[in-house]
Amino acid sequence: MSADLRLILFDVDGTLVDSQGDIVASMTVAFDAVGHPVPDRATVLGIVGLSLDVAMARLAPELDAPAQGRMVAAYKDSYVALRATKGAASSPLYPGAAQVLRALAGRDDVLIGVATGKSRRGLDALLDSHGLRGVFVTEQVADHHPSKPHPSMVLTAMDETGVDPRDTVVVGDTVFDMQMARAAGAHGIGVAWGYHPVDALQEHAGQVIDDFGALDVALNGIWRAGR
Template sequence: MIRCAIFDCDGTLVDSGATIHRALGIAFAEHGLTLPPRAEAQRVIGLSLVEAMAALAPAETDAGHRAMAQTYKDAFVTLRGQNQVEEPLFEGILPLLDALEERGWQLAVATGKSDRGLRHCLTAHGLHARFISLQTADRHPSKPHPSMALEAMADSGAEPANCVVIGDTGWDMGMAKAARMHAIGALWGYHDHHELRAAGADALAEAPADVLALAETMVKAAA
């Protein structure tokens, strides 16, 4: 039986909230707007960029949202070039990936990042080669659309009942449910347990160390 664990990136694998908020601040300032406080702004993490801008600045036009998304991308590239991008792995992620692989799980990523941003992030941590499928906003609709999860599943060769999405936002949980997959909410990320449960989380993990047992129980129960 092929089993696949599909991870979100920002807020699940890495703690990128501070850098994302900084790049958002640059983008909003360049467009003459005031960025909401970080606690509010980080709730859009996980959406694709245009959708995130629309959520944070609903009064702007579609063209304005697209322009803001491009400014954000440019700001992030500039910050990276200045070595000011901080995307540390959450504590416990490496042991979790090791444990999943030891148990024969395929690993994949489904993220609102761009291909370039995800590649930089995973390569910096020496993780790029560990994932058999990398799905990003460059080639898919924004979460909670199931497209990214379904493509990751196809790459792994697994069935929906044998796939588990691990993510920290309601968008991740919604994606999992739309793809008929199991959903584990990561409580170390950016959405709280109420949002995760409301969006369809089957279980909540307090820490990465909790994920393996939850995932294996879910897949076993579905067999």
């Protein structure tokens, strides 16, 4: 493990981009596809970050696996169609996100990556739409890992970059992100602008920030404490 580098892993939906409109719309399509009542908006947003198969099982546990599989397929088709129609407006970056990412990517002592419940296809489309190709040195997606909060994404990212857990931070908006970080031995910084209630996030995160402008101070506090 490297003693000189630090790794910052960002969740995507609810952390870097606001995709809730398309998430809720696509989930409505998914439930309509099997003729099942759609959960309310808060319930749908509460599962953001989980892999789709796990999310559907939580939202509709009374349905059998084939029905849940049809829901996953309908969701994916709807999400792709919305993204094709709306482009970058489908999942706009939160204020300050682009500036923070490019500033961190330009540092010699920091590596940045992604740990997301999105598929490889979904992440690629998002990176292309926002001109973020090449910004992240490690990109962990749902295709290759168990669903959050399993630590596989973080463990793989640390292995790929050679960074120690004490020098790794996960930035995310959900309890799943913070639980994933803790399970991997890494630090967690929660963001208040995402999809899980702040009070729930505070129970699991080392700290919660209100905007991207506060991230640098939060990171420096972690680095100082770890040295």
